[in-house]
Amino acid sequence: MTIVLLDAKTLGDDLDLSSLEAFGSLTTYSTTSEEQTLERIIDADIVISNKVVLSANILSQTKKLKLICIAATGMNNVDLEASKFQNIEVKNVAGYSTKSVVQHTFTMALYLLEKMSYYATVVQNNTWSKSELFTDVSHPFYEISGKKWGIIGMGAIGREVANIATAFGAEVNYHSTSGKNLHHAYPHKSLEFILKDCDIISIHAPLNDKTYDLINEINLPYIKEKSILLNLGRGGIVNETDLAFELDRREIYAGLDVLETEPIAHSNRLNDIKHKERLLITPHIAWTSIEARKKLLQGIVKNIETFLKTNPKDA
Numbered sequence: 001m002t003i004v005l006l007d008a009k010t011l012g013d014d015l016d017l018s019s020l021e022a023f024g025s026l027t028t029y030s031t032t033s034e035e036q037t038l039e040r041i042i043d044a045d046i047v048i049s050n051k052v053v054l055s056a057n058i059l060s061q062t063k064k065l066k067l068i069c070i071a072a073t074g075m076n077n078v079d080l081e082a083s084k085f086q087n088i089e090v091k092n093v094a095g096y097s098t099k100s101v102v103q104h105t106f107t108m109a110l111y112l113l114e115k116m117s118y119y120a121t122v123v124q125n126n127t128w129s130k131s132e133l134f135t136d137v138s139h140p141f142y143e144i145s146g147k148k149w150g151i152i153g154m155g156a157i158g159r160e161v162a163n164i165a166t167a168f169g170a171e172v173n174y175h176s177t178s179g180k181n182l183h184h185a186y187p188h189k190s191l192e193f194i195l196k197d198c199d200i201i202s203i204h205a206p207l208n209d210k211t212y213d214l215i216n217e218i219n220l221p222y223i224k225e226k227s228i229l230l231n232l233g234r235g236g237i238v239n240e241t242d243l244a245f246e247l248d249r250r251e252i253y254a255g256l257d258v259l260e261t262e263p264i265a266h267s268n269r270l271n272d273i274k275h276k277e278r279l280l281i282t283p284h285i286a287w288t289s290i291e292a293r294k295k296l297l298q299g300i301v302k303n304i305e306t307f308l309k310t311n312p313k314d315a
Contacts, residue, residue, distance in 0.1 A: 001025070001314075003304075004044040006032040006052040011071060015293055019301050020048075023308070041065065045314070048300060049077060056082035066314050067091065067307050069300045074206070074234075089307060093299030095156060097287035102160045104286035105202055105232050108255035112228050113200075115139040117277045142199075145169030150198030152191070152214075153205030153233055154181050161202055162186055173198065177205045177214065195222035200230070207234035217242040228253045232286050235260040244269035247278045254279050257286040 001024030008017065009030040020026050024045070032040060032052045041047045042062055047054070050071040056079040059065065068078055070092040083090045111117070118139045122128045128136060149170040151158045162172045162184075173189045182188050191214070194201060201223070205211050215229070216239040223229060223246075231238045235258040243254055247270075256270075262284055264271070273279060308314065 001045045002043060003027070003046045003048065004041050005029065005048040006037065006040065007050045007071075010050040011297070012288070012290075012293055014290070015297060017297070019297065020304075023304050038062075046304060051077055054078045054083075059083060059086055059088065062086075062088075066311070067304065069303050071296060071300060073097070076207075091303035091307070093296050093303070096295035096299055097289075097292040098156050098160060100289035100292035101157050101204075101232055101286040102164065103289070104257060104282070105157075105161055105204075105230060106164065108230055108232075108257070108280055108282070109144070109200055109202070109228060111280055112253040112255055112278075113144070114141040115277070117280075143169075144200070147171070147199040148173065148197055150174065150189070150194035150201040151186075152194060152201065152203045153177055154184055154186075155204060157232070158202075158204040159184070161204065165200075170200070177211050192219065192222060195219055196224070198227065199224065200228045202230040203233040203237055205233045205237060207236050211237050213237075213239050215239060215243070217245070220246040223252050225251055226253070228255065230255045232257050234258050235262065241269045244273050247273050247275060251275075252278065255282075256280070257282045258284055 003020060003024055003026045005026065005028040008028040017028065029040060034053065037052055038058050038061055044065055046067045046069065047065060048069045048071055054068060054077065059079060059082045065088050068083060068088060068090045070078060070090065073092055073094050075090065075092050078090055080090060119136065122136060144165065145168055147170050149165040149172050151162055151172065151174040154174045154176055158174065162174065165172050172186045173194060174184065174186050175189055175191050175194045176182055214237050220242055229252065238256070240260060246252060247254060264281065270279060270281065
């Protein structure tokens with residue numbers, strides 16, 4: 001079997017990929033541009049891709065491609081109709097990053113809630129060492145306990161966030177963006193209710209026609225003063241220009257691990273907000289704990305094994 005991994009760098013240099021070599025000849029590329037994609041996969045039996053786009057045009061020109069392994073949960077980088085038409089199986093890996101994303105959700109929430117940016121700075125720049133007090137209570141923070149936590153998107157990640165927020169002592173409500181995911185132990189509320197009533201709001205929804213630009217200039221003003229908005233779903237769910245305006249206008253806080261354009265564009269209005277302490281952006285890392293990436297690789301290996309067992313003629 002000829003196996004091609006198109007964007008190994010997104011999996012991390014510390015990940016041992018030798019388990020993939022058991023299936024045949026493995027060729028890895030750190031990154032692959034749109035112009036390089038066809039040339040690199042044209043003779044492949046199996047292609048592994050995290051974010052490299054496999055369009056209908058590219059797939060139609062491959063000679064013997066049998067399996068596409070997506071090194072992620074989302075499948076929007078592959079033309080699934082074209083794959084089906086050409087009898088190319090497509091497999092993703094679900095659930096590998098749940099614990100990592102949940103952990104990052106609370107990392108961001110606590111960083112913003114406890115004003116960590118300010119307190120780390122006053123120690124590092126010696127402001128605290130020059131103080132006459134043993135403590136610094138100039139930037140008061142709050143506990144999660146007793147607060148209202150709203151979850152937008154109640155899939156596996158949203159459910160785990162709800163469980164942990166409850167363990168912290170928060171009151172949890174949620175909003176289903178599809179309007180169908182309504183059978184949970186927590187109260188389902190309208191989006192307007194979540195934004196107006198909750199102290200911490202975390203987004204764990206997919207990006208689709210219903211969720212694009214879901215949080216925007218019309219409903220951002222609903223969010224209460226001092227509340228925290230977290231997006232760990234997909235970029236594009238929160239209108240970033242509108243959010244930047246709102247962060248400048250009044251005291252709310254935001255934590256974003258995903259943006260509509262990644263890496264962040266120089267022109268992104270969030271780069272220029274006046275109150276930097278109100279915003280935490282991380283470079284799409286919520287899914288990338290060492291444990292999560294190892295589970296991802298194990299999932300890819302299992303998908304290849306299952307494919308070969310089901311299709312022994314292709315082995």
